[in-house]
Amino acid sequence: MKRNVLIIGAGGVAQVVAHKCAQANDRLGDLHIASRTLAKCEAVIASVQGKGAMKVPGVFAAHAVDAMDTGAVAALIRDTGAQIVINVGSSFVNMTVLEACIETGVAYLDTAIHEDPAKICETPPWYGNYEWQRRERCAQAGVTAILGVGFDPGVVNAYARLAADDHLDRVHSIDIVDINAGSHGRWFSTNFDPEINFREFTGTVYSWQNGVWQENAMFEVGQVFDLPVVGPQKAYLTGHDEVHSLSAAYPEADVRFWMGFGDHYINVFTVLKNLGLLSEKPVVTAEGLEVVPLKLVKAVLPDPASLAPDYVGKTCIGDIVRGVKDGAAAEVFIYNIADHKEAYEETGSQGISYTAGLPPVAAALLIADGTWDVGRMVNVEDLDPKPFLNLLNGMGLPTRIRDAAGDRALVF
Amino acid sequence: MKRNVLIIGAGGVAQVVAHKCAQANDRLGDLHIASRTLAKCEAVIASVQGKGAMKVPGVFAAHAVDAMDTGAVAALIRDTGAQIVINVGSSFVNMTVLEACIETGVAYLDTAIHEDPAKICETPPWYGNYEWQRRERCAQAGVTAILGVGFDPGVVNAYARLAADDHLDRVHSIDIVDINAGSHGRWFSTNFDPEINFREFTGTVYSWQNGVWQENAMFEVGQVFDLPVVGPQKAYLTGHDEVHSLSAAYPEADVRFWMGFGDHYINVFTVLKNLGLLSEKPVVTAEGLEVVPLKLVKAVLPDPASLAPDYVGKTCIGDIVRGVKDGAAAEVFIYNIADHKEAYEETGSQGISYTAGLPPVAAALLIADGTWDVGRMVNVEDLDPKPFLNLLNGMGLPTRIRDAAGDRALVF
Known part of the structure; x- marks a missing residue:
């Protein structure tokens, strides 16, 4: 206690x-x-x-x-x-x-x-x-x-464990899918700390497939998932924490994380990344000022907390777990639907x-x-x-x- | 002397x-x-x-x-x-x-x-x-x-004067068109000091039309010009120095400046501008550092001087001057074609x-x-x-x- x-x-x-x-x-x-x-x-x-x-x-x-x-x-x-x-x-x-x-x-x-x-x-x-x-x-x-x-990580790890314990005899793959089908009404914003958000996507995308670490670039691998409530949504293979623990717990299974992105997000991200503005390494201006580009980008973007009052729509996050049950191929999708407006009304956050x-x-x-x-x-x-x-x-x-x-x- | x-x-x-x-x-x-x-x-x-x-x-x-x-x-x-x-x-x-x-x-x-x-x-x-x-x-x-x-300004002002002196009896409009049909091979770069380049495009676009200052936003008004050597090129009404002196010298004429831009430039510019990264006003990072966004953008972009060795293609800059000659409508295009590679070979600049x-x-x-x-x-x-x-x-x-x-x- x-x-x-x-x-x-x-x-x-x-x-x-x-x-x-x-x-x-x-x-x-x-x-x-x-x-x-x-x-x-x-x-x-x-x-x-x-x-x-x-x-x-x-x-x-x-x-x-x-x-x-x-x-x-x-x-x-x-x-x-x-x-x-x-x-x-x-x-x-x-x-x-x-x-x-x-x-x-x-x-x-x-x-x-x-x-x-x-x-x-x-x-x-x-x-x-x-x-x-x-x-x-x-x-x-x-x-x-x-x-x-x-x-995610967290509840989706519990979903994976539940699927493995109760719904399948053998697990072949765990695909975690994170879709935010909400709209904040701003020209552009990240949904949480831009520094952390962008850092997630600037490095190598690691996934666990066929018992080894697979390396891809961000936005290199995408597919459309047809999900409850939010409908068909394009998501991209993304590096994410839970892949790094679930792959140890279920080494026989492929473990992948997919995050939904609209074309607008990808365009802004691509411009910022290609210009070097998402770098965590300082650059020096002509005036001799040392600046970490990513920290300036964070400073000009909306504070994610400020999005909450206008945020509408829903999120769908869950695990597509595939494997074998009673000798036959089986698939479950364990998931949650959350609503931005309800979240705001209860807690003041989106x-x-x-x-x-x-x-x-x-x-x-x-x-x-x-x-x-x-x-x-x-x-x-x-x-x-x-x-x-x-x-x-x-x-x-x-x-x-x-x-x-x-x-x-x-x-x- | x-x-x-x-x-x-x-x-x-x-x-x-x-x-x-x-x-x-x-x-x-x-x-x-x-x-x-x-x-x-x-x-x-x-x-x-x-x-x-x-x-x-x-x-x-x-x-x-x-x-x-x-x-x-x-x-x-x-x-x-x-x-x-x-x-x-x-x-x-x-x-x-x-x-x-x-x-x-x-x-x-x-x-x-x-x-x-x-x-x-x-x-x-x-x-x-x-x-x-x-x-x-x-x-x-x-x-x-x-x-x-x-x-531009400079030679194009002389072109306007020449058209008014020698080629037309009355001048109705002076449209200066600046097309860079060259390619520097980088993902993105400005052709001269980014700070000056972007400052040209973040403010109001002034043109002199019907005897008054007309105000537009950048990329609001565009048209395709079919030009010698470089062919059809999309250019946008842009604020530029020479409009502000030629309008005083030829107040009866419309004076406009058009600059060519590709979709890629416009996209990068739009992202940077809408995020606030082209601002000349300092912002403060979470760490308390005061940074002028535009100066950081300049620091991460290629030094325009570094583009010269790989620059290929041509520029076409000139004046479309319309008016009346011998009682009839008349139009002249006075222009120059320059070549990036030849410029580099002679002077080391593009x-x-x-x-x-x-x-x-x-x-x-x-x-x-x-x-x-x-x-x-x-x-x-x-x-x-x-x-x-x-x-x-x-x-x-x-x-x-x-x-x-x-x-x-x-x-x-």
Whole structure:
């Protein structure tokens, strides 16, 4: 049993985490949120109070912290008495926050892989570069660290595990498909931090096929998927965190990640990339100023959090899992449909933040009640998916399945 | 009679100026080149020496100068004994260099309108904002200042004057068309300083029509022109310097400037502009660094000077002048065709730099021999075009005409 949550980060995802923690503060205890900028944390709490989201009267406090400073994070954990840290800050702070959790013996959750600001697309499996090197220390310290427990990675890992456990005897392939069929009404915007968004697409696209790492370029391989609710959608083979853990869990299966992109996004991305404006390496202007192009691009693009009020439409994210069942070829699509407007009305964030921010709160609840408090470092597919998906069903991200028997809700 | 030339600037255009001055140093005397960076000046002189371009043995010396500092430029003029200054530096230094010429009583030539780094597309006529405010002082000091004596503005102003003087009784319209049908082989590049290039297209497009300033947006008005050598080419109504002086000289005529653009250029421009990356106003990154987006874009794009070795194809720049001759409607197209590869072989610069850099040297020769040493500030259409065009015929930019009588060379 663990209580008291410290949220690291104060962006759109953190706002969803805050709302969802508040809605369950009877089970989670005191809530704290910390980021570099105190005012952003206070704005998140104001949004929570504005919606009357706290289930019972309780603590929700804002803190300023430099999350790159392990000592500062550890001190904050001790000061707040937090036993669960939900890290939804920049991907650059994962390891310093994890170290603070190991040092203080509290549970750690994140939603995206650690990144070094100076490197893009390191060698696969990505988790091997930073996270998994700390597996033993987590086990020794009895620290529960759940890696990548957003939607994708996260819920889609649970979907893969569920398909393998319950729906197929053998798994041949896991194709994760992420479609955002929503519209933000801006000329161009990324749906989350542009720096992280573009970094995902500038490096090598790794997929796991025929038991080896396959390398492609972004937008090199595309196909149309005909999906529930959102209809036919073009998606492209994309590098993504979950490929790097699912390929270890299911090495016999092909593991691919597909992300939907419109032609407009691809055009803007292509122009910026080909001009060198997505580079993380500094260039020097004629005036002698050293500038990282990607950081300037981030500065001129809309703040993704600002898109929420006008965002309409739906997302469809799920796993097409193919294999053998009772001796015959079989396929299931396990998925969720989320709605941008509903997400905004509930939490003040759009659907992309909603799908990413709700799952770590479900995971925190499973740590709080002991179900997932495993005392070691895991990826989501290492855990029993059913209590997690059941919680999500009730919290706003219901799971559905489409297979030979039709399309229906999945409840356990 | 004036002698000794000081070139301000050391880019691709300056390199052409240097080569062409060297080829005529028997008439121009000592040659000097100055820019912020001494090494760039030395590289230009090395190129001149490498081609053995000096017609007779003589001085060609490099100097470092801050051209924004009038006192420093005046001191350099005195030290070098230059009586003619050819300013092909950044458009931001025109007024400080002109002031130095007025102070020292020497002739001044430039090829583009003065710009304030902090402003874009000021009210028309543009020359009224800076240059023409100094007309009286030039006249009082007896200083010959020839504004905008590149190709466009410059040669095209002489073409307009020639059409009005010799080919039409009344002029109804002057349409200047600038087509670069060459190919530099890069994914994207501007042909001259990106900062100046993009600034031309981000503001209001002014044209002079029906006796008033007409305002349009860039790429709003386009048409296909079927031109000699380069064939049918799409060009767009564009703001440009010469419209702002020719409209004063020929107020009864419509004066428009058309520049050719491919779809790829327009797409890249549109993406950069719509994202805010062409702004001259600083933005602040998440890290607190203040950056002018346009200056970063300049830093990531190819140096236009680096395009020269691979540039192939031709430019076609000229004036379609319509009006009345002997009581009937008449039209002439007076134009030049330049070749990128030939320009490079002669001067180490590509055709765009060649067409811009050769005319001010012809003008300098006309100042040196007294023909154009008028002792006041003028635009090119204020001067007799024939000696100028005759010189250009011999120097590498021959004039042709296409009218009812056919297509032929124009020699006087």
